Amino acid sequence: MAETVAVVGGGCSGVLVTRELLRCTTGRVLLVDPADAPGRGLAYGPAHPWHLLNSRVGAMSADPDSGTDFLDWCRRRHPAVGPDDFVPREWFGDYLQETLRDATTVSGGRLRVHRARVTRITTGDGPPDTARVSRVGLELDDGGRLHADRVVLAIGHAAPADPCRIDPAVRDHPGYIADPWRPAALAGVPVDRPVLLVGTGLTAIDVTLSLIRAGHRGPIVAVSRHGLLPRMHRRRGMPFRPPATLPETAPSLRGLVRQLRAQVAGGADWRAVVDGLRPRLDALWADLPADDRDRFLRHLARHWEVHRHRMAPAVADEVARLRVAGRLEVRSAAVRGVAAHPDGGLLVALDPGYDRVPFGAVVNCTGPGALPGSTDRLVGALIADGVARPGPYGLGLDVDDDGAVVGRDGRPVLPLWTLGPPRRGRFFETTAVPEIRAQARELAVRLAAGAGAGRTTGQVAVPA
Known part of the structure; x- marks a missing residue:
């Protein structure tokens, strides 16, 4: 009987890996996602026309074999689009949905798509009417249970973490927006x-443009x-x-x-x-001594991020106009506390100075949080069960060279892999x-070749 690979998550990562599994393997693929129409995910689901991609069209193809796939798709919608253009992010969401439909x-x-949210992944027998035993059970938020032979976590970034200790009364306050991407x-x-x-990265830019609109x-x-704002x-x-060399x-x-x-001082475009560093970043990261990796995360990571994750020129121009007009102010400060204000707003303590400043609303734009404190129900259950563990810096899950999820004892416990942001527990550019x-x-190629057979080294206790 053909194997079943379950893909948990229907956003960008889920679409890309589902497409490759259908192309490279002969088994069944089960895509599990709660969305009415999987394919858009968090990044491209709530996007508005003024939210532009942060990468050029020519870099966004879903097909590893065709660097122009997304460009060709865009030109069918608007013939004048070029490879260096920045198109609306909702276009890419449409493209991902069409890619999934084509794969189907x-x-x-x-391919079978099941609308539900996976809350736990455990060892488990297959349903009684099957001739073979499945190695993995997927518990769902609707009380159901699915079975698969292998599982790929395509769950994207960790949830945002609160910027400071938030009083429960503030958390329920209508003026505190813990997740700006919630519908x-x-x-x-x-x-x-x-x-x-709270935050000055790309999320803050998107929120600013949405508020103005x-x-x-x-x-x-x-x-x-x-x-620091993202560069252009x-x-x-x-x-x-x-650069001459890297x-x-x-x-x-x-x-x-x-x-x-030295390269930039010599005239190279930063x-x-x-x-140019992107293809070799993971190797460079692995080369660095542990103390240097700690030092980078404490002192240089934000400087790297604003140069690595940049704004489209049109967005940068609009941000500049808003700042000149006094509509947007960017400050170097830390949030030390948020309290309800008698007038219905929020009172925020900002450091330096611990200024207590009233605001009508506070929006958390800090981006993905660190594990294990910032996580969804599924990842929390995987960590609690010992199936997974955070990487050494809490940036994502610990994985081996192939992306197999590493359990509490340092070995893969289930035939469970991940890709994309969760791999940041070990890799940096992912x-x-x-x-x-x-x-x-x-x-997909490794799974097609039988990679991972016999890799399960332990059992997960499933409470009664």
């Missing part, structure tokens, strides 16, 4: 009162420890000079930074330096489409 059409009935999350923000955005008239203040992608026609190894963080600064589509292909 050519699958010969091998209609910003609908209740007062249009004429100041709004505080919704008619917000009050000031918007964005704060973070460094007060190179404009079309800007001078471009690639480091292959990283004996020390200090030495690595020195080499990169964007080309950053982009969150963008080019890396995820490559991981999806490699994982």
Whole structure:
């Protein structure tokens, strides 16, 4: 009987790995996701027309064999689109849904989509009417249970963490927006009162644009420890000079930074330096001593992120106009406390100075949180059961070289793999489409070749 691979999650990672499994394997694929129409995921589901992709069209193909697949799709919608353009993020959501539909059409009935949320993954016998025993059980939030031989977690980023200790009364306050990507999350923000955005990254930029489009008239203040905004992608026609060489190894963080600064000082475009490092980042990260990795995360990670995850030029221009007009203020500050204000808003203690400033709303734009404190029900259950463990820096799950999830004792417990953001427990450059589509292909090829057979080294106790 053919094997069944369950893919948990129907966003970008789920679509890419489902497509590759159907292309590279001969078994059944079970895609489990609660969405009415899987394919868009968190990043591309609630996007509005003014939310542009943060990468050029030419970098976003779902097909590892065709770098122009997304470009060709965009040109069918608008013939003038070029590979260096930045299109609305909702376009990419449409593209992912169409990619999933195409995969379904050519699958010969091998793909089944089940609408539910997986809450736990355990060892488990197959249903009694089957001739063979499945190795994995998937418990669902609707009380049901599915079975598979292997499982791929395609669950995206961890949930945002609160920026400080939040009183339960504040958490339930209509002015505190813990997750701005929740549907209609910003609908209740007062249009004429100041709004505080905690975080100054791409999420804060998206929220700012959404508030402005919704008619917000009050000031918007964005704060973070460094007060750094994402940098801008190179404009079309800007001078471009690639680096002469890039480091292959990283004996020390200090030495690595020195080499990169020398390239930029010598005239290389810093964007080309950053982009050129991407294919070798994981090797460089692994080369660094543990103390240097700690030092990087404490002192340099934010500087890297604003250069690595950039704004489209049109978005950067709009942000600049808002700042000049006084509509958006960016400050270097930390949130020390949030309390309910008698006037119905929120009172925020900001450091330095511990200023207690009133706001009509506070929006958490800090991005993915760290494990194990910031996690959803499924990942929390996997960690509690010993099936998974956080990586050493809490950036994601611990995995082996192939993306197999490592359990509490340091070995794979179940035939369970992951790809994309959860691999940040071990790998550093693993969150963008080019890396995820490559991981999806490699994982599908390994599973097709029987990779992982006999890898289960333990049993998970399933409470009665």
